[in-house]
Amino acid sequence: xxxxxxxxxxxxxxxxxxxxxxxxxxxxxxxxxxxxxxxxxxxxxxxxxxxxxxxxxxxxxxxxxxxxxxxxxxxxxxxxxxxxxxxxxxxxxxxxxxxxxxxxxxxxxxxxxxxxxxxxxxxxxxxxxxxxxxxxxxxxxxxxxxxxxxxxxxxxxxxxxxxxxxxxxxxxxxxxxxxxxxxxxxxxxxxxxxxxxxxxxxxxxxxxxxxxxxxxxxxxxxxxxxxxxxxxxxxxxxxxxxxxxxxxxxxxxxxxxxxxxxxxxxxxxxxxxxxxxxxxxxxxxxxxxxx
Amino acid sequence: xxxxxxxxxxxxxxxxxxxxxxxxxxxxxxxxxxxxxxxxxxxxxxxxxxxxxxxxxxxxxxx
Ligand code: SF4
Numbered sequence: 001x002x003x004x005x006x007x008x009x010x011x012x013x014x015x016x017x018x019x020x021x022x023x024x025x026x027x028x029x030x031x032x033x034x035x036x037x038x039x040x041x042x043x044x045x046x047x048x049x050x051x052x053x054x055x056x057x058x059x060x061x062x063x064x065x066x067x068x069x070x071x072x073x074x075x076x077x078x079x080x081x082x083x084x085x086x087x088x089x090x091x092x093x094x095x096x097x098x099x100x101x102x103x104x105x106x107x108x109x110x111x112x113x114x115x116x117x118x119x120x121x122x123x124x125x126x127x128x129x130x131x132x133x134x135x136x137x138x139x140x141x142x143x144x145x146x147x148x149x150x151x152x153x154x155x156x157x158x159x160x161x162x163x164x165x166x167x168x169x170x171x172x173x174x175x176x177x178x179x180x181x182x183x184x185x186x187x188x189x190x191x192x193x194x195x196x197x198x199x200x201x202x203x204x205x206x207x208x209x210x211x212x213x214x215x216x217x218x219x220x221x222x223x224x225x226x227x228x229x230x231x232x233x234x235x236x237x238x239x240x241x242x243x244x245x246x247x248x249x250x251x252x253x254x255x256x257x258x259x260x261x262x263x264x265x266x267x268x269x270x271x272x273x274x275x276x277x278x279x280x281x282x283x284x285x286x287x288x289x290x291x
Numbered sequence: 292x293x294x295x296x297x298x299x300x301x302x303x304x305x306x307x308x309x310x311x312x313x314x315x316x317x318x319x320x321x322x323x324x325x326x327x328x329x330x331x332x333x334x335x336x337x338x339x340x341x342x343x344x345x346x347x348x349x350x351x352x353x354x
Contacts, residue, residue, distance in 0.1 A: 010331075010332070044352055045352070046352070153351070154353075157353075197350050197351065197352070198322070198325065198350050201325055201348065201350045202325055202332055205325060205327060205332050205348065206332050213348065213349070215349075215352055215353075219352070219353055222353045223353075224353035225351055225352075225353035228351050228353060229320070229323070229351070232320055232322035232323055232351075233320075233322075235322055236320070236321070236322055
């Protein structure tokens with residue numbers, strides 16, 4: 001059973017991968033062929049493989065690249081933007097680029113340094129800014145959903161993390177589709193949620209997609225990587241563990257077999273500055289960063 | 292000999308073992324890398340041959 005799908009020949013693997021993604025889209029009622037989609041593109045294997053697959057399936061999918069300003073002129077951000085733009089150009093696809101420094105005045109590392117958030121790592125600021133920008137561009141562009149390249153390994157790692165801490169609120173919300181529960185929030189979908197990371201990497205390699213191999217320099221020591229390595233070791237002992245851990249969780253949740261707290265509607269109101277929904281009085285967390 | 296390249300590291304191994312065994316011998320996790328030979332993805336059960344150059348590509352990303 002060990003990665004039986006990777007034993008397929010290259011051509012059959014590519015066909016299988018694309019149709020399996022389509023089946024996932026249908027099974028979770030993610031979107032239809034008339035919907036316009038925005039794909040969050042980082043220049044890495046998952047997001048470029050997702051954009052490639054959606055385009056091949058005939059969906060109208062534009063890309064969004066967020067320039068974080070990590071690593072200077074020839075560093076990580078510049079290189080990953082180059083990969084994303086080259087992919088868009090080669091396939092005749094539209095890539096929206098939001099450069100954080102040009103748009104808001106500071107790069108992610110500069111913003112993290114000034115605000116002192118995240119104990120020396122820019123990741124918490126980075127995540128907050130990316131979520132805000134993705135939401136804004138999805139809504140402003142009138143897209144039906146924002147599609148992200150999260151794969152089975154990403155989802156299983158988050159599930160393990162949340163389970164070990166019994167984060168029941170997060171467990172209740174973890175799903176392949178996050179509905180727009182407010183007019184100011186974009187719908188989010190994860191069409192690769194049933195695909196192993198090995199499979200998305202293999203797809204990108206076999207398809208000849210030129211993606212950025214290097215990780216963001218701030219990813220080293222990231223908790224997600226630690227949990228993925230743990231799950232890899234489990235998988236080595238009993239193949240299929242990640243798959244059943246995540247998918248049986250989704251099944252049990254759907255059948256009402258998990259007693260998770262009912263999702264309370266948070267009290268959302270528009271941020272006084274940007275208008276995006278926030279629970280905070282006055283400015284949202286994103287606008288407070290720049291205030 | 293078989294040359295194996297991963298990130299900025301390089302090793303030489305004797306031929307005739309499976310790709311999976313070669314990865315294990317280098318102390319790497321076979322779940323965490325894919326093997327590429329002559330630009331083609333190769334299966335972990337493939338036997339390495341004298342003169343092969345195998346590039347390992349990291350699978351895990353995070354952050
Ligand atoms: S590793 Fe951290 S800083 Fe780098 S892209 Fe991811 S969240 Fe942003």
